Amino acid sequence: MDDLQMKQLPRCLERTEPASLSAVDISTNSNGPKQDSFFDDDNEDLFAEATEEVSLDSPERDVLLSDGPSPAITPITPPTSVITPRIGNTHDDMFTHSSFDEVEEEEGGDSFDIHLSVSDPEKIGDGMNAYMAYKVTTKTSMSLFKQRDFSVKRRFSDFLGLHSKLASKYLHIGYIVPPAPEKSIVGMTKVKVGKEDQSSNEFVEKRRSALERYLMRTVKHPILLKDPDVLQFLESSELPRAVNTQALSSAGILRMVNKAADAVNKMTIKMNESDAWFEEKQQHFENLDIQLKKLHASVESLVCHRKELSVNTAQFAKSAAMLGNSEDHTALSRALSQLAEVEEKIDQLHQDQANADLYLFSELLGDYVRLISAVKGVFDQRMKTWQKWQDSQMLLQKKREAEAKLQFTNKPDKLQQAKDEIKELEGKVQQGERDFEQISKTIRKEVSRFEKERVKDFKMIIVKYLESLVQTQQQLIKYWEAFLPEAKAIS
Amino acid sequence: MMQEEANEATSVLSVYGHTIKVTEVLQDGDTLTFIIVSQKLSGTGEYHVDRTYEDFEWLQQHLYAQEDVPGLQGVIFPPLPVRPQVNASAKVMKQLGFLGLGEWQPYCKALETFLRQVAAHSILRKNKTVEVFLTSTDPPGRQKLRRNIFNRLSQAVEGLWKEGHKDVDEFFHTERDHNLVLTGHTRTAAEKFLDVVLTEQKIAVACGHFAAALHICVENGEDPEKKAFSRVCVKLSEVFDSIKKNMTSIAVNDMNTLGLALDLDSRYLEAEKEMLFRRTCKLVELENARKNAERAKPVKKNAMEEVKKAAEGEFEQICKVAKQEIVQLNQERVEMLQKNLIQWCEQQLQTAKEGADAYNQHLQAFIAMA
Numbered sequence: 001m002d003d004l005q006m007k008q009l010p011r012c013l014e015r016t017e018p019a020s021l022s023a024v025d026i027s028t029n030s031n032g033p034k035q036d037s038f039f040d041d042d043n044e045d046l047f048a049e050a051t052e053e054v055s056l057d058s059p060e061r062d063v064l065l066s067d068g069p070s071p072a073i074t075p076i077t078p079p080t081s082v083i084t085p086r087i088g089n090t091h092d093d094m095f096t097h098s099s100f101d102e103v104e105e106e107e108g109g110d111s112f113d114i115h116l117s118v119s120d121p122e123k124i125g126d127g128m129n130a131y132m133a134y135k136v137t138t139k140t141s142m143s144l145f146k147q148r149d150f151s152v153k154r155r156f157s158d159f160l161g162l163h164s165k166l167a168s169k170y171l172h173i174g175y176i177v178p179p180a181p182e183k184s185i186v187g188m189t190k191v192k193v194g195k196e197d198q199s200s201n202e203f204v205e206k207r208r209s210a211l212e213r214y215l216m217r218t219v220k221h222p223i224l225l226k227d228p229d230v231l232q233f234l235e236s237s238e239l240p241r242a243v244n245t246q247a248l249s250s251a252g253i254l255r256m257v258n259k260a261a262d263a264v265n266k267m268t269i270k271m272n273e274s275d276a277w278f279e280e281k282q283q284h285f286e287n288l289d290i291q292l293k294k295l296h297a298s299v300e301s302l303v304c305h306r307k308e309l310s311v312n313t314a315q316f317a318k319s320a321a322m323l324g325n326s327e328d329h330t331a332l333s334r335a336l337s338q339l340a341e342v343e344e345k346i347d348q349l350h351q352d353q354a355n356a357d358l359y360l361f362s363e364l365l366g367d368y369v370r371l372i373s374a375v376k377g378v379f380d381q382r383m384k385t386w387q388k389w390q391d392s393q394m395l396l397q398k399k400r401e402a403e404a405k406l407q408f409t410n411k412p413d414k415l416q417q418a419k420d421e422i423k424e425l426e427g428k429v430q431q432g433e434r435d436f437e438q439i440s441k442t443i444r445k446e447v448s449r450f451e452k453e454r455v456k457d458f459k460m461i462i463v464k465y466l467e468s469l470v471q472t473q474q475q476l477i478k479y480w481e482a483f484l485p486e487a488k489a490i491s
Numbered sequence: 492m493m494q495e496e497a498n499e500a501t502s503v504l505s506v507y508g509h510t511i512k513v514t515e516v517l518q519d520g521d522t523l524t525f526i527i528v529s530q531k532l533s534g535t536g537e538y539h540v541d542r543t544y545e546d547f548e549w550l551q552q553h554l555y556a557q558e559d560v561p562g563l564q565g566v567i568f569p570p571l572p573v574r575p576q577v578n579a580s581a582k583v584m585k586q587l588g589f590l591g592l593g594e595w596q597p598y599c600k601a602l603e604t605f606l607r608q609v610a611a612h613s614i615l616r617k618n619k620t621v622e623v624f625l626t627s628t629d630p631p632g633r634q635k636l637r638r639n640i641f642n643r644l645s646q647a648v649e650g651l652w653k654e655g656h657k658d659v660d661e662f663f664h665t666e667r668d669h670n671l672v673l674t675g676h677t678r679t680a681a682e683k684f685l686d687v688v689l690t691e692q693k694i695a696v697a698c699g700h701f702a703a704a705l706h707i708c709v710e711n712g713e714d715p716e717k718k719a720f721s722r723v724c725v726k727l728s729e730v731f732d733s734i735k736k737n738m739t740s741i742a743v744n745d746m747n748t749l750g751l752a753l754d755l756d757s758r759y760l761e762a763e764k765e766m767l768f769r770r771t772c773k774l775v776e777l778e779n780a781r782k783n784a785e786r787a788k789p790v791k792k793n794a795m796e797e798v799k800k801a802a803e804g805e806f807e808q809i810c811k812v813a814k815q816e817i818v819q820l821n822q823e824r825v826e827m828l829q830k831n832l833i834q835w836c837e838q839q840l841q842t843a844k845e846g847a848d849a850y851n852q853h854l855q856a857f858i859a860m861a
Binding site for chain 1 (some may be wrong): 590669672673676677679680682683684686687690693694697698700701702705707708710713716717719720723727730734736821825828830832833835836837839840843844846847850851853854857858860
């Protein structure tokens with residue numbers, strides 16, 4: 001696995017603290033993995049990781065499937081300029097380069113202006129120790145960065161490492177941290193083994209594109225953009241190696257979060273949801289989760305059929321060519337050969353269209369299914385925060401009762417101790433209340449951001465998709481117009 | 492020259508063959524009934540008749556079993572489609588191929604073509620069963636004829652080895668080889684094209700599902716973001732309805748033009764193959780008759796000579812008819828394929844243009860939505 005290799009880079013794991021927020025562990029229950037695992041320098045167990053990867057109780061399992069076995073028989077060529085985004089792009093070939101994405105937002109003084117690209121996937125090393133390195137290029141005019149145009153080399157585990165750091169810092173206070181792309185044993189093994197077939201090419205391209213979208217979503221977040229880990233990720237030529245990959249799986253982190261949340265739910269104390277907004281939103285995201293998964297499955301089915309159409313068209317083209325060869329009549333023979341050629345070209349169009357369906361919709365929906373998990377996680381964090389506050393309050397209550405009782409005993413030391421404890425607890429309760437209010441406020445903002453971004457995201461993808469459709473049709477028109485005179489020339 | 496002048500007066504088709512239409516198919520349980528309309532030669536109106544598949548078979552059998560038609564075995568009989576089946580099994584669907592698609596419309600078209608070919612055939616149209624079939628209000632008698640020269644079963648029994656029997660004539664030798672190759676390739680092309688059409692239909696269905704699933708995502712509420720997302724979902728659903736429409740159109744075009752053409756071509760080449768086989772069998776018979784005549788003892792000699800002469804005469808007739816038929820088939824094939832290729836191309840071009848327009852409109856609508 002690419003992220004097990006620690007040869008090139010230093011083995012230390014840096015903990016960076018965000019400027020204003022204190023690092024708080026996100027697993028408070030015995031259900032979750034021990035806190036230490038985050039910063040564990042032990043050797044990884046490959047199989048433990050593998051087990052985690054494909055465990056059936058994972059809420060992200062559906063998402064894993066999008067990386068799974070595709071109809072392997074079909075030749076898939078890399079997406080061509082059919083789906084190049086309309087916004088200015090110096091690269092035509094999406095396979096080795098990538099799409100740029102430009103969004104303008106006013107955020108304080110420094111307006112949002114970053115172009116990010118993940119490109120040039122390069123296989124480093126051989127056999128099972130091999131991994132893919134990607135070039136991450138940033139072009140920006142923002143003062144946050146030291147330069148205006150720079151690039152670094154990163155591997156997949158680096159992205160996972162970034163996500164884990166951000167999650168540990170921001171999830172528990174209500175920020176929706178975009179999830180990193182899923183790991184895939186099957187996909188990566190093919191690449192390592194050196195299998196240069198269409199399905200492994202497709203895998204690499206899918207991953208490259210997913211990494212790019214992940215980074216873009218992360219930097220679009222005004223808070224995350226300023227995080228030193230993010231800046232370091234984009235700028236620093238060498239990154240300390242992320243070590244314990246078990247912890248690094250986004251799915252793993254979210255599973256931890258959700259497991260903790262489940263434990264909360266099992267407790268008999270139910271949260272008094274005084275805020276209807278939260279109740280409604282929670283339900284809303286539950287529904288959205290189901291709907292998106294349905295849509296995703298629907299698109300996958302469509303992609304499958306398109307690939308099938310491509311195969312069938314190619315086969316028909318061959319049979320038409322053979323028929324043309326065996327015909328005596330010269331003009332008919334030629335027309336049939338032309339027919340075969342037209343069908344071959346159409347086959348290519350079908351492939352491109354299938355790729356558009358795939359790369360645009362299927363991936364978008366997959367991203368959003370994962371994002372919804374992150375959103376749900378954040379809501380659960382709020383519940384936990386509330387629980388913590390309530391716990392402190394209850395404890396304070398008990399201590400006050402105990403102190404009251406101590407009043408009538410002659411134990412000045414114990415009394416003083418009780419008073420001190422109460423003072424401390426009062427502080428904790430206040431902090432708890434502040435935390436709860438803060439996280440509620442943050443979540444409201446985050447959800448609003450999410451919903452705005454969602455609309456933008458979908459619109460952008462749909463526009464790209466429609467452009468690809470229009471282009472395909474126009475190409476088709478050209479082919480038919482070229483064939484018509486051939487058909488007419490037969491007799 | 493055919494000596495049917497005498498018959499011509501009595502067996503002339505009273506309808507315009509090219510106006511024959513199979514206008515409707517009615518389904519009653521497992522039975523399919525076809526309505527056939529044709530224009531009277533006299534210009535006084537139309538004939539409307541209803542026929543089942545058995546009636547078509549009756550017609551075909553009668554055509555096969557005609558007597559006193561010299562060289563009949565050299566005729567390439569217009570092929571009748573296989574028997575249709577309501578709720579067809581997978582095996583029958585495969586046999587039907589294109590004709591099994593789309594609610595029997597392609598099948599009706601194939602029956603129509605069959606009747607038109609029969610009505611246009613210089614020898615076959617003279618048989619009065621054709622007239623009866625097209626004009627009689629009562630369904631024609633459905634008793635099976637006992638004598639049937641062209642019973643497929645008997646051909647198989649006769650032995651496929653005859654298929655490879657060396658020919659005496661260069662023209663036929665070439666034609667037999669050519670037919671063999673062409674038949675195989677045409678059948679394959681038809682099968683592959685059918686696969687394409689079936690997949691196109693699958694895509695149309697999948698698009699419909701996606702469009703429906705999007706409607707489920709529409710959210711109620713005053714929230715501007717919710718409204719915006721709902722709008723996006725609704726418009727995207729419309730896009731996929733367009734894609735579905737476009738794909739369906741493509742499949743229908745494929746089916747009605749090139750699909751039917753390849754199907755017909757394939758069946759006609761099979762019919763030619765059968766004719767060539769019959770001729771080959773006759774050739775074998777002739778060669779045997781010659782041998783027998785040669786070796787015959789003086790007592791039998793005359794009889795054998797008669798048989799030989801008869802066989803020679805028949806064979807000559809068959810070859811004459813066969814040659815004409817082959818030349819005509821080759822010509823008609825090319826015309827038919829050309830016509831359908833042109834139509835196919837024109838229809839697909841039209842569909843592509845409509846698709847481009849529709850998608851462009853959607854695109855502009857989405858951009859404007861920003």
